[in-house]
Amino acid sequence: MWEQFIARCKSKGTTATATLTQFIELYLDDIDNLDAIGGDNLDKRLDSKIKASVEEYLVVGNNSHPNPTNETILAICSRLDKLESQFSSESNSKETTAIHNLADLSQKIEGITARMTQFTEAIIKIQNHLNNQPRRGNKSYYNNSSFKVHTPRMQPLTEEGLASRLGVSVETVREQRIKLHPPLFVAWCKGKDKSGMGWEFNENTGLYHPVS
Numbered sequence: 001m002w003e004q005f006i007a008r009c010k011s012k013g014t015t016a017t018a019t020l021t022q023f024i025e026l027y028l029d030d031i032d033n034l035d036a037i038g039g040d041n042l043d044k045r046l047d048s049k050i051k052a053s054v055e056e057y058l059v060v061g062n063n064s065h066p067n068p069t070n071e072t073i074l075a076i077c078s079r080l081d082k083l084e085s086q087f088s089s090e091s092n093s094k095e096t097t098a099i100h101n102l103a104d105l106s107q108k109i110e111g112i113t114a115r116m117t118q119f120t121e122a123i124i125k126i127q128n129h130l131n132n133q134p135r136r137g138n139k140s141y142y143n144n145s146s147f148k149v150h151t152p153r154m155q156p157l158t159e160e161g162l163a164s165r166l167g168v169s170v171e172t173v174r175e176q177r178i179k180l181h182p183p184l185f186v187a188w189c190k191g192k193d194k195s196g197m198g199w200e201f202n203e204n205t206g207l208y209h210p211v212s
Helices: 002-011 016-028 040-064 068-132 159-166 170-179 182-192
Strands: 198-202 207-211
Touching (some): 002 016, 068 182, 159 182, 159 207, 170 182
Protein backbone atom coordinates (compact mmCIF):
# COMPACT_ATOMS: atom_id res chain seq x y z
CA MET A 1 0.00 0.00 0.00
CA TRP A 2 2.83 2.36 0.87
CA GLU A 3 4.52 1.70 -2.46
CA GLN A 4 1.27 2.31 -4.32
CA PHE A 5 0.81 5.56 -2.36
CA ILE A 6 4.29 6.79 -3.26
CA ALA A 7 3.76 5.88 -6.92
CA ARG A 8 0.45 7.74 -7.05
CA CYS A 9 1.98 10.84 -5.45
CA LYS A 10 4.74 10.84 -8.09
CA SER A 11 2.14 10.54 -10.87
CA LYS A 12 0.46 13.66 -9.42
CA GLY A 13 3.72 15.57 -9.42
CA THR A 14 4.15 15.63 -5.63
CA THR A 15 5.72 13.61 -2.85
CA ALA A 16 4.35 11.35 -0.13
CA THR A 17 5.59 13.74 2.55
CA ALA A 18 3.84 16.78 1.00
CA THR A 19 0.62 14.85 0.56
CA LEU A 20 0.62 13.54 4.12
CA THR A 21 1.34 17.04 5.41
CA GLN A 22 -1.70 18.34 3.51
CA PHE A 23 -3.92 15.62 5.00
CA ILE A 24 -2.67 16.46 8.50
CA GLU A 25 -3.45 20.16 8.00
CA LEU A 26 -6.94 19.35 6.75
CA TYR A 27 -7.54 17.11 9.73
CA LEU A 28 -6.46 19.86 12.10
CA ASP A 29 -8.94 22.19 10.33
CA ASP A 30 -11.78 19.92 11.52
CA ILE A 31 -12.19 17.98 8.28
CA ASP A 32 -12.88 14.51 9.71
CA ASN A 33 -13.12 11.08 8.16
CA LEU A 34 -10.17 11.54 5.83
CA ASP A 35 -10.21 7.84 5.15
CA ALA A 36 -13.61 8.31 3.41
CA ILE A 37 -12.38 11.23 1.30
CA GLY A 38 -10.86 10.57 -2.10
CA GLY A 39 -10.69 11.90 -5.66
CA ASP A 40 -13.51 14.26 -6.59
CA ASN A 41 -14.96 14.25 -3.07
CA LEU A 42 -11.76 15.76 -1.74
CA ASP A 43 -11.77 18.46 -4.43
CA LYS A 44 -15.38 19.35 -3.64
CA ARG A 45 -14.66 19.61 0.07
CA LEU A 46 -11.67 21.82 -0.61
CA ASP A 47 -13.66 24.07 -2.99
CA SER A 48 -16.43 24.38 -0.43
CA LYS A 49 -14.00 25.32 2.32
CA ILE A 50 -12.22 27.89 0.11
CA LYS A 51 -15.53 29.47 -0.87
CA ALA A 52 -16.64 29.69 2.75
CA SER A 53 -13.32 31.25 3.72
CA VAL A 54 -13.60 33.90 0.99
CA GLU A 55 -17.15 34.81 1.99
CA GLU A 56 -16.11 35.03 5.61
CA TYR A 57 -13.18 37.24 4.65
CA LEU A 58 -15.18 39.69 2.49
CA VAL A 59 -18.46 39.82 4.43
CA VAL A 60 -18.48 38.38 7.92
CA GLY A 61 -14.89 39.20 8.62
CA ASN A 62 -15.45 42.81 7.58
CA ASN A 63 -18.11 43.26 10.26
CA SER A 64 -16.42 41.48 13.13
CA HIS A 65 -12.73 41.82 12.28
CA PRO A 66 -12.19 44.77 9.93
CA ASN A 67 -8.81 44.99 8.24
CA PRO A 68 -7.14 47.48 5.83
CA THR A 69 -7.71 45.26 2.79
CA ASN A 70 -11.47 45.01 3.32
CA GLU A 71 -11.70 48.72 4.00
CA THR A 72 -9.83 49.44 0.77
CA ILE A 73 -12.20 47.23 -1.26
CA LEU A 74 -15.27 48.88 0.29
CA ALA A 75 -13.79 52.34 -0.27
CA ILE A 76 -13.21 51.55 -3.95
CA CYS A 77 -16.79 50.29 -4.37
CA SER A 78 -18.15 53.39 -2.65
CA ARG A 79 -16.01 55.63 -4.83
CA LEU A 80 -17.22 53.88 -8.01
CA ASP A 81 -20.85 54.32 -6.91
CA LYS A 82 -20.29 58.03 -6.29
CA LEU A 83 -18.55 58.52 -9.65
CA GLU A 84 -21.35 56.70 -11.50
CA SER A 85 -23.99 58.80 -9.72
CA GLN A 86 -22.08 62.02 -10.41
CA PHE A 87 -21.59 61.16 -14.08
CA SER A 88 -25.29 60.35 -14.49
CA SER A 89 -26.26 63.62 -12.78
CA GLU A 90 -23.87 65.70 -14.92
CA SER A 91 -25.11 64.04 -18.12
CA ASN A 92 -28.72 64.82 -17.25
CA SER A 93 -27.79 68.38 -16.30
CA LYS A 94 -25.93 68.99 -19.57
CA GLU A 95 -28.79 67.55 -21.61
CA THR A 96 -31.31 69.76 -19.78
CA THR A 97 -29.11 72.85 -20.25
CA ALA A 98 -28.76 72.16 -23.99
CA ILE A 99 -32.54 71.87 -24.36
CA HIS A 100 -33.09 75.15 -22.50
CA ASN A 101 -30.45 76.95 -24.59
CA LEU A 102 -32.05 75.70 -27.81
CA ALA A 103 -35.48 76.88 -26.65
CA ASP A 104 -34.09 80.32 -25.71
CA LEU A 105 -32.39 80.66 -29.10
CA SER A 106 -35.60 79.74 -30.91
CA GLN A 107 -37.53 82.36 -28.92
CA LYS A 108 -34.94 85.04 -29.68
CA ILE A 109 -35.08 84.29 -33.40
CA GLU A 110 -38.87 84.49 -33.37
CA GLY A 111 -38.67 87.81 -31.51
CA ILE A 112 -36.20 89.28 -34.02
CA THR A 113 -38.35 88.13 -36.94
CA ALA A 114 -41.43 89.75 -35.41
CA ARG A 115 -39.57 93.02 -34.84
CA MET A 116 -38.28 93.06 -38.42
CA THR A 117 -41.84 92.56 -39.69
CA GLN A 118 -43.10 95.44 -37.55
CA PHE A 119 -40.23 97.63 -38.71
CA THR A 120 -41.00 96.97 -42.37
CA GLU A 121 -44.70 97.64 -41.87
CA ALA A 122 -43.90 100.92 -40.09
CA ILE A 123 -41.68 102.06 -42.99
CA ILE A 124 -44.43 101.25 -45.49
CA LYS A 125 -46.96 103.26 -43.45
CA ILE A 126 -44.60 106.21 -43.20
CA GLN A 127 -43.93 106.09 -46.93
CA ASN A 128 -47.64 105.97 -47.74
CA HIS A 129 -48.28 108.87 -45.36
CA LEU A 130 -45.58 110.97 -47.01
CA ASN A 131 -46.92 110.17 -50.46
CA ASN A 132 -50.39 111.39 -49.45
CA GLN A 133 -49.14 114.70 -48.03
CA PRO A 134 -49.59 117.83 -50.23
CA ARG A 135 -46.44 119.58 -51.41
CA ARG A 136 -45.73 122.78 -49.46
CA GLY A 137 -44.59 124.64 -52.54
CA ASN A 138 -47.80 123.94 -54.42
CA LYS A 139 -50.10 126.90 -53.69
CA SER A 140 -53.06 125.30 -55.44
CA TYR A 141 -53.85 123.40 -52.20
CA TYR A 142 -54.01 126.59 -50.14
CA ASN A 143 -54.99 129.62 -52.28
CA ASN A 144 -56.91 128.42 -55.30
CA SER A 145 -58.34 124.94 -55.42
CA SER A 146 -59.36 125.41 -59.06
CA PHE A 147 -55.82 126.20 -60.11
CA LYS A 148 -53.92 123.08 -60.97
CA VAL A 149 -50.25 122.89 -61.67
CA HIS A 150 -49.44 120.48 -64.43
CA THR A 151 -46.01 118.92 -64.17
CA PRO A 152 -44.54 116.69 -66.81
CA ARG A 153 -44.85 113.03 -65.93
CA MET A 154 -41.58 111.21 -65.41
CA GLN A 155 -40.98 108.32 -67.74
CA PRO A 156 -39.78 104.90 -66.58
CA LEU A 157 -36.05 104.37 -66.74
CA THR A 158 -33.87 101.43 -67.56
CA GLU A 159 -31.35 100.21 -65.01
CA GLU A 160 -28.61 102.12 -66.85
CA GLY A 161 -30.74 105.27 -66.99
CA LEU A 162 -31.56 105.11 -63.27
CA ALA A 163 -27.92 104.52 -62.38
CA SER A 164 -26.93 107.60 -64.40
CA ARG A 165 -29.68 109.70 -62.75
CA LEU A 166 -28.67 108.63 -59.26
CA GLY A 167 -24.96 109.02 -59.95
CA VAL A 168 -24.08 105.42 -59.11
CA SER A 169 -23.05 102.31 -61.02
CA VAL A 170 -25.45 99.81 -62.56
CA GLU A 171 -24.13 97.16 -60.20
CA THR A 172 -24.96 99.35 -57.18
CA VAL A 173 -28.55 99.86 -58.35
CA ARG A 174 -29.02 96.12 -58.92
CA GLU A 175 -27.40 95.24 -55.59
CA GLN A 176 -29.58 97.64 -53.59
CA ARG A 177 -32.76 96.50 -55.37
CA ILE A 178 -32.04 92.85 -54.50
CA LYS A 179 -30.89 93.51 -50.94
CA LEU A 180 -33.52 96.05 -49.81
CA HIS A 181 -37.25 95.68 -49.25
CA PRO A 182 -39.18 97.61 -52.00
CA PRO A 183 -40.14 100.53 -49.68
CA LEU A 184 -36.56 100.77 -48.48
CA PHE A 185 -35.27 100.75 -52.06
CA VAL A 186 -37.65 103.64 -52.90
CA ALA A 187 -36.32 105.57 -49.89
CA TRP A 188 -32.74 104.82 -50.95
CA CYS A 189 -33.44 106.19 -54.45
CA LYS A 190 -34.95 109.35 -52.97
CA GLY A 191 -31.78 109.94 -51.02
CA LYS A 192 -29.70 109.67 -54.21
CA ASP A 193 -32.03 111.46 -56.64
CA LYS A 194 -31.32 115.20 -56.98
CA SER A 195 -35.04 115.91 -57.24
CA GLY A 196 -35.91 113.67 -54.31
CA MET A 197 -37.79 111.31 -56.60
CA GLY A 198 -38.28 107.71 -55.53
CA TRP A 199 -38.05 104.80 -57.95
CA GLU A 200 -39.46 101.30 -57.81
CA PHE A 201 -38.81 98.30 -60.00
CA ASN A 202 -41.64 96.80 -62.06
CA GLU A 203 -41.03 93.14 -62.81
CA ASN A 204 -43.59 93.14 -65.67
CA THR A 205 -41.89 95.91 -67.64
CA GLY A 206 -38.36 95.40 -66.33
CA LEU A 207 -38.14 99.20 -65.82
CA TYR A 208 -37.86 101.53 -62.85
CA HIS A 209 -40.96 103.68 -62.40
CA PRO A 210 -41.06 106.98 -60.51
CA VAL A 211 -42.75 107.16 -57.14
CA SER A 212 -43.68 110.56 -55.71
